[in-house]
Amino acid sequence: MPTLDWVNKSQALEATRAVPIHLLKQEAAFGDAGARDNLLIQGDNLLALKALLPVHAGRVKCIFIDPPYNTQSAFEHYDDKLEHSQWLSMMLPRLTLLRELLAEDGSLWVTIDDNEAHYLKVLMDQVFGRGCFVATFIWKKVDSPNDNKVPITPDHEYLLCFTKAAGSRPFRQKYDDSILAAYREPDAESEKPYRDRLLKKNGKNSLRSDRPSMFFPLTAPDGTQVFPIHDDGREARWAMGKASVEELIAKDELIWKKRETGWVPYTREFAPDSPSRPYPTIWNDLDTTRQTKAHQKTLFGESVFDTPKPEDMLKRILDMSTNPGDLVLDSFLGSGTTAAVAHKMGRRWIGIEMGEHARTHCIPRLQKVIAGEQGGISEAVGWQGGGGFRFCTLGEPAFDADARINPDVKFATLAAFIWHYETATPWAPDAVSPSPPTPLPRAGEGSPMLGVHDGTAYYLLYNGILGDLRPRGGNVLTRAVMEMLQARHPHDGPKVIYGEVTRLGEAALAAANATFKQIPYDIKAR
Numbered sequence: 433m434p435t436l437d438w439v440n441k442s443q444a445l446e447a448t449r450a451v452p453i454h455l456l457k458q459e460a461a462f463g464d465a466g467a468r469d470n471l472l473i474q475g476d477n478l479l480a481l482k483a484l485l486p487v488h489a490g491r492v493k494c495i496f497i498d499p500p501y502n503t504q505s506a507f508e509h510y511d512d513k514l515e516h517s518q519w520l521s522m523m524l525p526r527l528t529l530l531r532e533l534l535a536e537d538g539s540l541w542v543t544i545d546d547n548e549a550h551y552l553k554v555l556m557d558q559v560f561g562r563g564c565f566v567a568t569f570i571w572k573k574v575d576s577p578n579d580n581k582v583p584i585t586p587d588h589e590y591l592l593c594f595t596k597a598a599g600s601r602p603f604r605q606k607y608d609d610s611i612l613a614a615y616r617e618p619d620a621e622s623e624k625p626y627r628d629r630l631l632k633k634n635g636k637n638s639l640r641s642d643r644p645s646m647f648f649p650l651t652a653p654d655g656t657q658v659f660p661i662h663d664d665g666r667e668a669r670w671a672m673g674k675a676s677v678e679e680l681i682a683k684d685e686l687i688w689k690k691r692e693t694g695w696v697p698y699t700r701e702f703a704p705d706s707p708s709r710p711y712p713t714i715w716n717d718l719d720t721t722r723q724t725k726a727h728q729k730t731l732f733g734e735s736v737f738d739t740p741k742p743e744d745m746l747k748r749i750l751d752m753s754t755n756p757g758d759l760v761l762d763s764f765l766g767s768g769t770t771a772a773v774a775h776k777m778g779r780r781w782i783g784i785e786m787g788e789h790a791r792t793h794c795i796p797r798l799q800k801v802i803a804g805e806q807g808g809i810s811e812a813v814g815w816q817g818g819g820g821f822r823f824c825t826l827g828e829p830a831f832d833a834d835a836r837i838n839p840d841v842k843f844a845t846l847a848a849f850i851w852h853y854e855t856a857t858p859w860a861p862d863a864v865s866p867s868p869p870t871p872l873p874r875a876g877e878g879s880p881m882l883g884v885h886d887g888t889a890y891y892l893l894y895n896g897i898l899g900d901l902r903p904r905g906g907n908v909l910t911r912a913v914m915e916m917l918q919a920r921h922p923h924d925g926p927k928v929i930y931g932e933v934t935r936l937g938e939a940a941l942a943a944a945n946a947t948f949k950q951i952p953y954d955i956k957a958r
Contacts, residue, residue: 436520436554444521448528451482453849455840457827462795463802463820470775470819471782472798474790475826477763481529483826484782486848489858492533492782493758495540496749496770498741499523501547519548520555526763527559533761537602539566539753542592543741549590556594563598571745572716575723589739591715603752605708615703625703628687630696632660633671640667648674652695653688672699711752718744727807728767731797737766743808746773754779768794772801772808776815795823837952843895847882850892850930850955855885881921889923893931894951909934914944930954 454475461468473480500519534540540560544552549568557565574587595602615625632638633646640647640660646669649657660668670677680686680699687698719727719742728740746769754760756778762770765783774781775798785794797805804810804817830841830849837846851859859882880897882890893907909931917929927946934941934948941948949955 434554435558436551438517438520440517440521441524444524447478447521448525451478451525451529453486453830454479454483455827455830455838455845456480456483456824458822458824460823461820462799462823464818465820467818468820468822469780470771470821472765472768472771472790472794472821472823473782473784473825474786474823475784476786477784478526478529479826480784481526481533481763485529485532485858486845486852487858488759488761488782489532489852489856490535491759491858492761493535493538493755494750494753494779495530495534495538495761495763496746497530497541497762497764498543498766499526499764501545516548516551520551523552523555524559527556530761530763531559531596534596536597537600538596539602540594540596541749541753543571543589544592545589546586549592553592556592560594560596561598564594564596564600566593566595566601566603567713568592570714571718572714573721573739575720591745603711606711606751607706608709609707611707611709612703615701622700622702627701627703628689628698629701631670631672631677631686631699632662632697633669634662638662638668640669643669646670646673650677650686650697652697654695656695658695658697711748715745715748718742718748730807731800731805732767732793740767741769743769743773744812746770747777747809747812750774750777750779765790765794768797771798771821775801775819775821776809776813781821831952831955841895843892843897846894846951846955847892851882851885851890853955854890854928857885859883879921880917884923884925887925889921889925889927891917891921891927891929893929907932909936909948911936911940914940914946918944 456473473483530540540556542552542556553565553568569591570588571591572588574585578585578587612625615627616622618624618626631650637643647660647667648670649659650670652658660670662668672680677686685700687700689696689698721739724740724742727743728734728737750760750773754777758779760770760774760779760781761783762781763784765771765785767789768783768785771781771783771794783794798821801815802817802819802821804815806815809815828838828840830838830845832838848859851857880891880893882892884890893909893913896907909929914936917927925945927944928949929946930949930951932951934950936944936948
């Protein structure tokens with residue numbers, strides 16, 4: 433497959449691996465105390481995405497981003513004057529981390545204009561694979577004539593859609609009850625709306641020579657044999673094979689009607705319970721930039737961005753690709769549209785925004801959503817308010833330059849980091865088998881056993897997880913600690929145990945089918 437190359441591409445690739453893990457520092461919480469799964473993060477999105485990996489890798493159902501377009505025009509809140517290669521170097525590590533966060537049945541949507549659209553498509557082909565490309569959607573952003581005296585003026589932008597898995601299409605169709613107009617109302621022949629369609633194939637590839645196996649006789653109600661014949665006398669074919677027609681007969685869905693030319697077979701189709709049709713790739717029925725700016729002025733008293741994305745665009749994307757309760761991520765949150773729409777639609781969300789307007793615009797907007805704000809899609813989804821979210825900033829790195837663990841790193845944070853590195857999956861402590869009814873006293877919460885993945889059990893001795901019953905709070909692997917692990921968290925297969933130091937020799941470790949890894953060095957080295 434052809435690849436895209438540019439100045440400093442190798443440094444951009446290395447940047448993905450070199451991004452340090454930062455701690456998230458909660459600054460405030462808003463809304464219902466019991467409904468704060470939603471997360472607004474202020475800070476560099478590359479650092480924030482890396483901080484999310486240990487817990488959220490592979491869990492995000494839908495990612496929408498509206499990155500700077502590299503248009504050589506400076507926005508108030510973004511430096512959009514990036515040289516082309518710098519823009520590609522900015523996007524590559526972020527796309528790489530976003531792919532790691534995406535669920536196997538998830539999708540990524542990126543808005544872009546002509547300046548970088550085709551380069552972005554090739555870049556995403558490299559990161560995701562060409563088989564993961566779904567479609568390029570076109571959003572008509574202008575709904576009024578342009579009076580500028582130029583020969584051409586752009587009135588659209590692009591929306592590139594990729595999936596995590598090649599060939600996956602985890603989308604639903606658009607509900608459309610106008611489809612029901614093509615069906616007859618229930619009558620004496622059927623209790624459900626229905627329509628009858630000719631069994632004979634018409635149009636292209638409708639001749640016997642096109643599909644010889646679909647030319648065969650059917651027995652009419654009077655016992656005569658009926659073949660598919662066009663009105664001009666040419667031998668045609670049925671629209672179905674013999675086995676499918678026999679199935680129709682068995683279900684009483686082959687209908688015979690007497691015409692002047694003789695008996696004619698039809699297939700009976702019943703109206704779907706939930707009529708739907710595919711979404712088009714040209715979106716000229718959504719709010720435009722003008723309407724979206726008007727909505728922003730009602731929220732902020734000003735227009736925040738030159739080309740804000742409308743709420744009904746995000747609603748359509750989430751309708752297509754998610755269900756209530758799914759996790760949605762936007763790492764270029766801007767004025768907070770994605771978070772606002774996801775919140776109103778009952779999706780969980782994570783929004784990342786670097787600028788100060790994370791505080792001055794996103795927080796106030798989401799507070800209005802919680803209060804029941806009625807702009808945008810609120811009426812369409814019946815939004816009445818509720819829910820909550822947490823506001824976080826990026827704290828210190830989890831490891832310093834000398835590979836020492838930051839004292840603020842708690843057991844759960846390090847456990848999630850180790851688990852994600854070892855298994856490439858997010859850590860789910862609730863999936864670990866519970867401790868016995870009378871567990872050992874311990875200072876940390878939970879269990880030293882992180883879980884089992886592909887037959888290997890992982891353990892972490894850190895932060896006093898075993899209490900004071902073992903040397904140095906149980907962070908040292910001694911014979912007594914090993915016996916406790918085997919008794920309380922037995923596992924017949926291989927074991928990987930992280931700790932500060934081990935007092936067991938190679939023979940003792942081999943006898944327990946265990947591998948010891950020292951923290952922080954065996955973590956930092958990776």
